[in-house]
Amino acid sequence: MxxxxxxxxxxxxxxxxxxxxxxxxxxxxxxxxxxxxxxxxxxxxxxxxxxxxxxxxxxxxxxxxxxxxxxxxxxxxxxxxxxxxxxxxxxxxxxxxxxxxxxxxxxxxxxxxxxxxxxxxxxxxxxxxxxxxxxxxxxxxxxxxxxxxxxxxxxxxxxxxxxxxxxxxxxxxxxxxxxxxxxxxxxxxxxxxxxxxxxxxxxxxxxxxxxxxxxxxxxxxxxxxxxxxxxxxxxxxxxxxxxxxxxxxxxxxxxxxxxxxxxxxxxxxxxxxxxxxxxxxxxxxxxxxSRPGPARGRIGSAAALARRLQRGSVLGWSLAFLASGAALGGVTNGATDLVGGSADTREIIERMGGQSGLTDAFLAAMVGMLGMVAALYVVQAVLRLHAEETGQRAEPVLSGAVGRLRWAAGHLVIAFGGAVLIMLLGGLGLAAGYGHDLGPILAACLVQLPAVWVLGAVAALLYGLAPQAAPAGWAVAGAALLLGWLGPALKLPQAIMNLSPFGHLPKLPGGTMDWPPVLVLTGLAAVLVAAGLAALRRRDLSN
Known part of the structure; x- marks a missing residue:
């Protein structure tokens, strides 16, 4: 031509x-x-x-x-x-x-x-x-x-x-x-x-x-x-x-x-x-x-496929939380030096971690930061469903004898269960860096999970409603992270801090365990996930 x-x-x-x-x-x-x-x-x-x-x-x-x-x-x-x-x-x-x-x-x-x-x-x-x-x-x-x-x-x-x-x-x-x-x-x-x-x-x-x-x-x-x-x-x-x-x-x-x-x-x-x-x-x-796979397939279920797809991400987050926890634990012993004679710095740490003593408040603040970062992992893992659908990899799986709920549940189990794993590893690293208090620190890490799950459940609901809405899950998690990080320093009112699910959690270690908000957040996460799955079941894929 x-x-x-x-x-x-x-x-x-x-x-x-x-x-x-x-x-x-x-x-x-x-x-x-x-x-x-x-x-x-x-x-x-x-x-x-x-x-x-x-x-x-x-x-x-x-x-x-x-x-x-x-x-x-x-x-x-x-x-x-x-x-x-x-x-x-x-x-x-x-x-x-x-x-x-x-x-x-x-x-x-x-x-x-x-x-x-x-x-x-x-x-x-x-x-x-x-x-x-x-x-x-x-x-x-x-x-x-x-x-x-x-x-x-x-x-x-x-x-x-x-x-x-x-x-x-x-x-x-x-x-x-x-x-x-x-x-x-x-x-x-x-x-x-x-x-x-x-x-x-x-x-x-x-x-x-x-x-x-x-x-x-x-x-x-x-x-x-x-x-x-x-x-x-x-x-x-x-x-x-x-x-x-x-x-x-x-x-x-x-x-x-x-x-x-x-x-x-x-x-x-x-x-x-x-x-x-x-x-x-x-x-x-x-x-x-890519390395060729085995002659005979070894993935026999939707859950196994989800584990295979998400195992690298879980491993990476796990190692990062273990290392980060150890680094934060090592800094805890110098918390008093960081605060020095600044009453305002002490106030910020206490707003983040409670008023049970400077060291416990600092530990609680670090545990809270791990929890807020863990929410980013959960959102990422949940939105793997969105990536599979928009990448047209979900349709071949669902064309077989696999229902939508079972397919989605495989990824959601990895997302919410993986949050438990990385928080425990973060707590283990935090206790190792600090040198003691393993039990209280692990308990404090577990208390963060209901808030983490709520943010993951919001992402699941948005994905279930429409793929176009799914990326907004990042904005919700990012807002919670920004609020928890900058809110105490800006001395925002508690009413604004409570817009984040992390604002309702007890301040552990050192504080008093308060079960009602933990149970309410857990229940809210379950309801949001159920609503997201119900919406996914009714809508057309990629619509």
Whole structure:
């Protein structure tokens, strides 16, 4: 077909060379932004709000120069707290904000970025949509380019919000705010391009997300280990972690602008590698193909299939909770040093964990944080039903002698039972790090489960009503997490805190066991799950 005929019949002029490889990028970018019009703003809001609200909180906690200087002295002598938060390099409000939430803002931006990139690359290939799109005037590298541009827009927005917000709330100059904003966005882009590489080596989107999240976990552990051994972030292990690069940018502490070049170099190198790999494989394939299964199938039921599909996720969350619990337990012994003479800090810990003594209140607060994070696991596990349905993998299963309720129940058992497992492992790690009180800590972890189950049940109800509503389960769980994390520091009224199911739980260990709210929440979770299953039974699949 001649070029003139091609232009006339398709509406596109033929492209050559690099332009052909990127054909259709603009359309795919607009599609990605439309698909992420809810998820992306929520992530941006959470990351930016976490950072820009911290100066006001810290001003209330450490209102005098002496109190802020005391934080620096404490961090120089307490390696456990440095491992958790990082080094404190300056006693200004901006400097303390970087210490308190800088590493976690980088982790959140990285998590957002890897989810965006995997969703618009490997997810599309796994579902078969990418093959249909590529049959049109779409270049080979256009999907990857659109995914990375989407992540770039999200991280650039975070950088702008943090820069402007910190310049207003911290009041310590624009340079520190700009350095923190660029470093946070840079960390997100490092893991966006890392996810782009991982997506070339895996045939499964689930495995791509899990592997990149594992690399993010390794980066956090390297940063924690390095900071535990040095008071200024100069450890080699800290420099090996992109999260550690944010610390070493030294926002508000004599900015090192050249460290931003590390982010740029990593993004360019990893992005180039992803482009080369993407051009050398077929759509739907990978450089590490899946291992062939046994000659005879060993999955004989819907429940067994659910276990097979979710076992990797359960294992990853279990190891993460065990390690996180151990780290939080080690910090518990330094809780008194962290509080120092700050009455406001003591008040926040008591609001989170009760008023039964500082150590017990700190333990209860850490158990509560584990519970809120466990809710994210439950939502993820429940929404695997949504992924199976929209990926058109549920219909072949249900075409056999498998009912919808039995199919859904297999995944729900893994979701709710897995929450029990990871909370017990988190409690075991917390008790091991603390050194004693195994029984009370495990009991406190189990008390968190009714609230965790309620949030999972909300996701099940939304999925049962309509697949389009299912992703809202993330928003509900995220709101509960944000409320539990920032609510005590902002001194929100108890009526607002009670909007989260975690606001009704007894504060253990140390507090008094209150059975009625625990039983009510458990019953509410059961009712919501039953309602979701009833709705699933009545509606058409993918409708």
């Amino acid at each position: 001649s070029a003139a005929v091609t232009a006339t019949t398709t509406g596109y002029a033929p492209r050559t060379g690099g332009s052909r490889q990127l054909a259709g990028t603009g359309a795919l970018l607009r599609l990605a932004l439309r698909r992420d019009r809810i998820m992306m703003p929520v992530w941006i809001y959470v990351v930016a709000l976490t950072v820009v609200t911290m100066p006001k909180t810290l001003k209330g906690l450490y209102g005098t120069d002496a109190e802020r200087a005391g934080v620096l002295d404490t961090m120089r002598t307490n390696s456990s707290l440095r491992a958790l938060y990082g080094p404190a390099l300056d006693d200004s409000l901006g400097g303390l904000t970087v210490w308190r939430v800088g590493a976690y803002a980088a982790v959140f931006a990285a998590a957002m970025s890897l989810l965006i990139v995997v969703r618009h690359t490997r997810d599309e290939e796994e579902s078969g949509r990418q093959e249909m799109v590529s049959a049109a005037m779409v270049g080979r590298r256009a999907p990857l380019t659109a995914a990375l541009l989407t992540a770039l827009i999200a991280n650039a927005t975070i950088a702008v919000f943090i820069t402007v917000g910190m310049a207003v709330t911290a009041g310590d100059g624009l340079a520190g705010a700009l350095a923190l904003g660029l470093a946070t966005g840079g960390a997100g882009m490092v893991f966006a391009t890392m996810a782009a590489i991982v997506a070339q080596f895996t045939e499964s989107a689930r495995l791509a997300r899990g592997a990149t999240a594992g690399l993010l976990g390794v980066a956090f552990v390297l940063r924690a280990a390095g900071d535990a051994g040095s008071v200024d972030g100069s450890s080699v292990m800290t420099w090996l972690s992109p999260i550690g690069w944010l610390e070493n940018t030294r926002a508000y502490a004599g900015e090192r602008w050249w460290v931003l070049l590390l982010f740029a170099a990593a993004v360019l190198a990893q992005g180039a590698a992803a482009y080369v790999l993407a051009g050398r494989r077929d759509i739907g394939m990978s450089f590490l193909p």
